[in-house]
Amino acid sequence: MIAFIRCVAEAVVQTGLEGLAQMVPGGKYALDVAKAVAEKMRAKSREEAAKEVAELACSSTQTAQKAVADVMESMPSV
Helix, strand or coil: CHHHHHHHHHHHHHHCHHHHHHCCCCHHHHHHHHHHHHHHHHCCCHHHHHHHHHHHHHCCHHHHHHHHHHHHHHCCCC
16 A cells, blocks of 8 residues: 555656646645745754654644644734
8 A cells, every 4th residue: 555655646746746736626726835835844954844743743633723823813914
């Protein structure tokens, strides 16, 4: 199963995510957001980025929701 999933992932990377994203409603926007997130995470050190991703992955739903609420509260109104 892992080998098949790896083949799918490699094929998507090889052929490009944009074509796949354009097939899904809102996919282009989601891809643009993902690219911006990846760019911002690349600006961090590899260790810091890995720590933040691991912390999020291990957090409870309530902890993640509180973090999102805190960030949204600190963002300027749009």
